[in-house]
Amino acid sequence: MDSAFTRQWSLPPEDEATFNAQHNAMIAPMLAVLGPFFGVSILLFTVWDYLIDPGRAGATFLTRLLLVCAGASAYFPTGLRWSPVQRCAMIYATHAGAITVTAAMLEDGLLYGLAGITACLFMVSAIAIRLRTFFLIIGPPAAAFFVLSSKEMTTLGFVNGAILYTFSVVMAAILMLAIRVFRQRAFLSEKKLLYSSRHDSMTGACNQAYLTELAEREMAVAKRHARPLAVAMLDIDHFKRVNDVYGHAVGDEVIRQLVDTCKRSIRSIDHFGRMGGEEFVCVMPETSVQEALTCAERMRRNIEQVRVDTAQGVLSFTASFGVAVLTPRHPRWSDLLSDADTAMYRAKNTGRNRVALAFGEPPSAR
Ligand SMILES: Nc1nc2c(ncn2[C@@H]2O[C@H](COP(=O)(O)OP(=O)(O)OP(=O)(O)O)[C@@H](O)[C@H]2O)c(=O)[nH]1
Numbered sequence: 006m007d008s009a010f011t012r013q014w015s016l017p018p019e020d021e022a023t024f025n026a027q028h029n030a031m032i033a034p035m036l037a038v039l040g041p042f043f044g045v046s047i048l049l050f051t052v053w054d055y056l057i058d059p060g061r062a063g064a065t066f067l068t069r070l071l072l073v074c075a076g077a078s079a080y081f082p083t084g085l086r087w088s089p090v091q092r093c094a095m096i097y098a099t100h101a102g103a104i105t106v107t108a109a110m111l112e113d114g115l116l117y118g119l120a121g122i123t124a125c126l127f128m129v130s131a132i133a134i135r136l137r138t139f140f141l142i143i144g145p146p147a148a149a150f151f152v153l154s155s156k157e158m159t160t161l162g163f164v165n166g167a168i169l170y171t172f173s174v175v176m177a178a179i180l181m182l183a184i185r186v187f188r189q190r191a192f193l194s195e196k197k198l199l200y201s202s203r204h205d206s207m208t209g210a211c212n213q214a215y216l217t218e219l220a221e222r223e224m225a226v227a228k229r230h231a232r233p234l235a236v237a238m239l240d241i242d243h244f245k246r247v248n249d250v251y252g253h254a255v256g257d258e259v260i261r262q263l264v265d266t267c268k269r270s271i272r273s274i275d276h277f278g279r280m281g282g283e284e285f286v287c288v289m290p291e292t293s294v295q296e297a298l299t300c301a302e303r304m305r306r307n308i309e310q311v312r313v314d315t316a317q318g319v320l321s322f323t324a325s326f327g328v329a330v331l332t333p334r335h336p337r338w339s340d341l342l343s344d345a346d347t348a349m350y351r352a353k354n355t356g357r358n359r360v361a362l363a364f365g366e367p368p369s370a371r
Pocket residue numbers: 240241242243244245246248252253254255256257260281282283353357
């Protein structure tokens with residue numbers, strides 16, 4: 006199948022779970038409002054039963070009340086831990102079921118009730134997010150309708166009712182798919198927007214604001230559980246010279262290569278960000294002094310190996326690193342960062358292309 010077509014209707018697997026979770030979180034509070042509204046409306050429709058057949062209105066009211074009360078348990082979250090979709094299915098089965106059963110109790114009622122029964126179908130379009138869910142929710146009341154109408158209606162009435170019902174199901178399913186596509190697009194644009202608000206557009210590294218947010222969160226966790234946390238600050242050596250000799254485009258390429266190299270040299274739980282210009286920070290949770298020095302050294306060595314092809318020949322570059330680890334002397338992220346920054350300047354001042362530890366050993370020699 007054409008991939009552009011597939012993309013219209015489905016999300017990448019890594020997004021599907023988040024999309025569904027967001028959808029469930031959105032419909033859960035709606036159930037507490039829409040559920041009771043649906044239930045009360047169904048009870049009020051007893052007036053209609055009375056107009057059609059006053060003698061049976063009492064029985065239809067009791068049936069409606071019984072089924073609505075049975076479904077009302079799903080209006081609000083309970084200890085049963087139902088998923089929002091299961092709650093929807095319960096409300097729909099009992100409430101749309103109430104309309105179907107009471108309609109069947111009246112003469113030609115299913116024919117009159119068909120409008121209400123099919124209208125309820127469209128509510129499911131707004132709530133279901135996948136065809137499977139859609140059919141799961143509408144299945145039991147639809148089966149009830151077909152069974153009851155095959156018994157209660159004339160053959161002509163049954164055929165007409167079945168055609169109308171089936172047509173409504175198809176229309177509601179199409180509406181559901183259209184709503185899904187709109188929601189998917191909104192989800193993907195929001196995701197893209199969020200990504201660009203948090204990442205540097207040139208390198209894809211976290212931007213300063215996002216890195217600070219992540220670092221503060223990691224710091225709080227590390228303090229709460231008395232876990233180690235380390236930070237490495239790095240700056241490309243003599244970068245101004247790269248720009249001056251090779252031009253800005255090559256300078257940009259050097260920055261991109263550095264980010265790719267560093268990201269490949271760290272763990273997936275580490276956070277790498279661009280603080281601005283040619284200065285970067287790596288936040289390393291669960292990392293001791295020795296491990297942080299090893300990681301910084303690995304980044305330094307890998308950067309040293311990078312080669313950039315330019316019109317003036319092959320270019321290599323280096324970076325200087327400052328490492329600091331969280332101690333009680335760092336109540337705020339800015340204190341820890343400042344120590345890493347001081348260490349990084351020590352690495353610069355003692356020869357560059359090296360790793361220095363804040364308040365620790367002298368910089369590691371090349
Ligand atoms: N190409 C490019 N250059 C940048 C970017 N951001 C900052 N720069 C340049 O980076 C250079 C930084 O130079 P300096 O701060 O003097 O430091 P340096 O030349 O690296 O010297 P040391 O840090 O002391 O080793 C400046 O010339 C900036 O214009 C960028 O995104 N792209």
